[in-house]
Amino acid sequence: MEQTEKLVAVATKVVSKVSFAYQDKKITLAEGVAIGITAIGIIGPLKNMAEINEELKVFDAKRDVPGLVDVIKNNLDLPNDVLEAKIKTGIDIIAQVAIEVLGQQ
Secondary structure (H helix, E strand, C coil): CHHHHHHHHHHHHHHHHHHHHHHHCCCCHHHHHHHHHHHHCCHHHHHCHHHHHHHHHCCCHHHHHHHHHHHHHHHCCCCCHHHHHHHHHHHHHHHHHHHHHHHCC
16 A cells, blocks of 8 residues: 555645644745645655556555554644544544444445
């Protein structure tokens, strides 16, 4: 799941950048550039879409979901720490449901 985790990490970092930039309900040019620079990081994983597709073909919920959850939680940084903690708790809950549901298939 290496390439998939890289893609998820970059996407999570972009969300975090946007969240910080939009605190004042607007995104300045400098903030937009910073978001764009972070988003450029998605090019690497997207070049490896064939490998990501192969990783997803052998996806095993019990094995792979915890790693993806860790990637999200380690890269998610929001300006509101209380909200961030709640989102991370929600991700844990959703992940456990996903493991149970997908693990039965």
